[in-house]
Amino acid sequence: MGNGERPRLAAGDLAYRIVDLTAHTNCVGIEPSPRPGRGAFNIWYNTFPLEDLPPAGSTVDVGGVPFRMPAADGVRSDNVRCRGQRMDLAAGRVDWLYLLAAAERRTEDVVTVHYADGTSHAQWLRVSDFWPQTPARFGELLAFRTTSMLYPNHVDHRMAPAIWRQRVPVPEPDGVVAMTLPDNPAIHVFALTAGADEAVPACG
Amino acid sequence: MRVTLDNIAHWRHDLTGCLHVTMAVLLGFLGHDPLEILGAGWGFEYHPGELRREEYYFPCRGRSLLSALAPHHPVSSTWYLPPDAGTGWQQVRSVVAAGRPVAVAADNYELPFRPAYQDVHTNHLITVFGFDDERGDVLVTDPVPPRFTGAIPIDVLMAARDSTNRIDGDRDLFFTGNPIANRWLTIDAAPVMPVFDRDFVRNVVLRNIAEFRRPDGGSGMCHGLDGQRRFLAAMTDRLAAGDDTVADEGFVVAGPALAVAGLHADWLAMAGRRLDWPRLVEAARWVDRVAHHWSAFRITVATSRTDPAASAAPLLARARALAADHERALTLLCSAVETS
Numbered sequence: 001m002g003n004g005e006r007p008r009l010a011a012g013d014l015a016y017r018i019v020d021l022t023a024h025t026n027c028v029g030i031e032p033s034p035r036p037g038r039g040a041f042n043i044w045y046n047t048f049p050l051e052d053l054p055p056a057g058s059t060v061d062v063g064g065v066p067f068r069m070p071a072a073d074g075v076r077s078d079n080v081r082c083r084g085q086r087m088d089l090a091a092g093r094v095d096w097l098y099l100l101a102a103a104e105r106r107t108e109d110v111v112t113v114h115y116a117d118g119t120s121h122a123q124w125l126r127v128s129d130f131w132p133q134t135p136a137r138f139g140e141l142l143a144f145r146t147t148s149m150l151y152p153n154h155v156d157h158r159m160a161p162a163i164w165r166q167r168v169p170v171p172e173p174d175g176v177v178a179m180t181l182p183d184n185p186a187i188h189v190f191a192l193t194a195g196a197d198e199a200v201p202a203c204g
Numbered sequence: 205m206r207v208t209l210d211n212i213a214h215w216r217h218d219l220t221g222c223l224h225v226t227m228a229v230l231l232g233f234l235g236h237d238p239l240e241i242l243g244a245g246w247g248f249e250y251h252p253g254e255l256r257r258e259e260y261y262f263p264c265r266g267r268s269l270l271s272a273l274a275p276h277h278p279v280s281s282t283w284y285l286p287p288d289a290g291t292g293w294q295q296v297r298s299v300v301a302a303g304r305p306v307a308v309a310a311d312n313y314e315l316p317f318r319p320a321y322q323d324v325h326t327n328h329l330i331t332v333f334g335f336d337d338e339r340g341d342v343l344v345t346d347p348v349p350p351r352f353t354g355a356i357p358i359d360v361l362m363a364a365r366d367s368t369n370r371i372d373g374d375r376d377l378f379f380t381g382n383p384i385a386n387r388w389l390t391i392d393a394a395p396v397m398p399v400f401d402r403d404f405v406r407n408v409v410l411r412n413i414a415e416f417r418r419p420d421g422g423s424g425m426c427h428g429l430d431g432q433r434r435f436l437a438a439m440t441d442r443l444a445a446g447d448d449t450v451a452d453e454g455f456v457v458a459g460p461a462l463a464v465a466g467l468h469a470d471w472l473a474m475a476g477r478r479l480d481w482p483r484l485v486e487a488a489r490w491v492d493r494v495a496h497h498w499s500a501f502r503i504t505v506a507t508s509r510t511d512p513a514a515s516a517a518p519l520l521a522r523a524r525a526l527a528a529d530h531e532r533a534l535t536l537l538c539s540a541v542e543t544s
Binding site for chain 2: 105154156
């Protein structure tokens with residue numbers, strides 16, 4: 001390979017690895033209606049309606065990236081309120097960390113990417129507000145906008161909250177083994193997928 | 205009699221609340237650009253012991269609410285505290301009839317267009333811009349999602365304005381327990397505002413920086429960077445000591461801090477684009493970063509209630525990061541305006 005050349009890729013060789021967040025979830029943010037539990041995506045005990053989202057546990061395509069929807073039932077926790085959790089990733093190349101996320105007021109913070117050789121690098125995670133009638137601030141894709149929002153005592157069909165698809169670049173892609181979320185409880189992560197742009201260099 | 209005032213338009217900034225959006229509606233009615241006026245000021249002020257449990261809380265000792273919000277412009281506001289609901293409505297009605305919209309405080313629990321209707325008590329602010337005596341309706345507008353403009357029965361508005369805003373349930377947080385008391389507000393603005401040119405923007409930025417750097421004496425009122433540092437340290441220390449009242453106090457005080465930083469960032473970006481001043485746009489992004497720290501701060505304290513001590517270390521880290529980015533933002537702003 002000459003200077004500046006990149007490995008040629010065959011079609012379809014983008015590689016995605018869905019990360020299981022089950023061990024890290026700590027917040028009930030999705031509930032069926034009527035609400036069975038005491039969910040509280042935000043500090044006012046609002047939740048996303050389960051019926052408006054893809055089936056719990058299913059794999060969905062959001063902007064060409066596969067994600068695993070959380071196993072939400074309104075009782076078990078279904079998202080990670082960011083408190084500095086470290087998440088192991090299957091060793092390998094990672095060019096992007098893709099997230100389904102939403103924030104209680106837009107915010108940005110540092111994600112730490114860890115490598116097999118013990119080094120780490122900081123990258124920015126930026127997440128827009130989930131609140132209805134609020135556009136994305138950071139260029140995210142709109143993953144889902146539900147048709148209502150759940151309140152403890154009613155369902156409000158005028159309130160349509162959002163979950164965003166955001167991505168974090170990993171400029172040094174080889175040897176990634178883990179990531180640490182920021183200690184920023186305004187950010188909630190529903191799903192995480194590690195993506196490699198150049199998984200399988202073509203021969204010849 | 206029927207009155208409908210024209211030139212009532214919604215305006216919203218995602219990091220602000222009912223105070224800024226209501227003032228924006230009133231300024232817009234007068235033909236002024238809300239962002240130009242409300243986004244110019246950036247500071248920090250807090251008077252311990254003067255926390256008001258209202259969504260429109262803003263520290264304003266010795267000044268009117270709007271003067272504190274817009275310290276670089278010839279604007280002011282006046283609160284009125286009528287003795288009862290009937291007088292309160294007659295006062296509002298007469299001012300609107302004379303052609304002037306007003307802001308009224310109201311408990312969302314009584315307002316059918318608010319999601320908190322018959323659910324959560326809170327101390328909110330909306331605009332009244334008309335009425336129909338025959339129908340018994342009043343025209344109100346509220347840009348806070350779900351945005352609403354329309355008629356509601358006068359009796360409903362009177363009930364919302366006369367509410368004791370009592371604490372009934374575990375979601376009556378932060379802005380409850382403070383009677384609405386039928387209070388209402390008007391604004392005054394000079395017909396001509398400062399010209400939005402490079403000299404004006406430079407002076408505003410330098411005045412904001414000077415206020416941030418002005419020592420606050422170390423006790424009593426928290427002002428500028430000194431005061432912000434003391435406030436953040438006090439919040440952290442009290443959390444470490446297990447003080448669960450930090451959740452309320454920290455959340456309410458951080459609201460204006462978040463709003464003014466976010467709004468000022470957009471004001472700087474607007475100024476930079478309009479005046480072909482790229483370094484101002486770059487500095488604006490750092491001010492936005494400060495706002496985003498305040499987003500994190502608010503939720504960190506708001507979720508601390510059940511185990512305050514556990515939130516002390518994260519809050520300390522947040523306070524340090526906020527202070528560092530704040531210094532960086534001021535340095536960049538200083539550089540941007542001094543080298544232009």
